[in-house]
Amino acid sequence: MHQVSSPGSIVVLTGAGISKESGLDTFRDHDGLWARVRIEDVATPEGYRRNPQRVQAFYNARRRELSQGSVEPNPAHLALARLEREWPGEVLVVTQNIDDLHERAGTSRLIHMHGELLKVRCERCARPLPWAADIDESSLCPECERTGTLRPHVVWFGEVPLEMDRILAALEKCSLFVSIGTSGHVYPAAGFVTAVREAGRARTVELNLEPSHGASLFHEVRTGPASELVPAFVEETLSSAAQNANL
Secondary structure, three states, X not given: OOOOOOOOOEEEEEOHXXXXXXXXXXXXOOOOHHHOOOHHHHOOHHHHHHOXXXXXXXXXXXXXXXXXXXXXXXXXXXXXXXXXXXXXXXEEEEEOOOOOHHHHHOOOXXXXXXXXXXXXXXXXXXXXXXXXXXXXXXXXXOOOOOEOOEEEEEOOOOOOOOOHHHHHHHHHHOOEEEEEOOOOOOOOHHHHHHHHHHHOOOEEEEEEOOOOOOHHHOOEEEEOOHHHHHHHHHHHHHHHHHHHHHO
16 A cells, blocks of 8 residues: 555546546547547647637537536545645645536645646636536627627647646656546656656656556556445545554
8 A cells, every 4th residue: 555644745647537427428449539639620729710610619518518417526536625625734626627626526626737728818818717518619708798709618739738837847746646547648747747846845646447648657556446446446545544543
């Protein structure tokens, strides 16, 4: 079992693998979204400029998928919310996912580095706004009252992920870094484990259905479904902290 000195801080990185068991499509699986549509068409600023209607339709469909009653947080999301509640130090969840399943599970210290599906951003006033409906060219920005200015609040390829300064500061001081359900192909998130290892303070653990592209960089790798691995890992971590507190 890993040992973490309580109450050190924990940073958890989550990717599409943690939400797949909730019924959401992943992007990089052999049957994922990128096997059906071209990244260049729906997930780049250039694709949006070429055909905004197509891009809006793609994200409208993702938004409707997320609102289906069958899509709910799974045991992995719930376990991370428990970790935040019960760990004696700080816990920060950094997610590459644009869904709201972490929030629904109860996680509050959360960074959506790739944006949020249930928000839009006005290209004129640049303010993110909650938004659960479809977007089209007639959608009105509630702030500036312009039409045709709303885009998904999602970080596309070629754009800078959100809150990187806060993320890097947390990685530098953490005592445990856990990566869950990520492919290890998408930067800068794929480089987080290297940043943590270079800081020399933290233990690094990967929990994944299968080893990621960067699995060899972690101190420990466990494979299996997130809904099984994450609750067990959280239980071990909290039990370890309780034992250390009683010494």
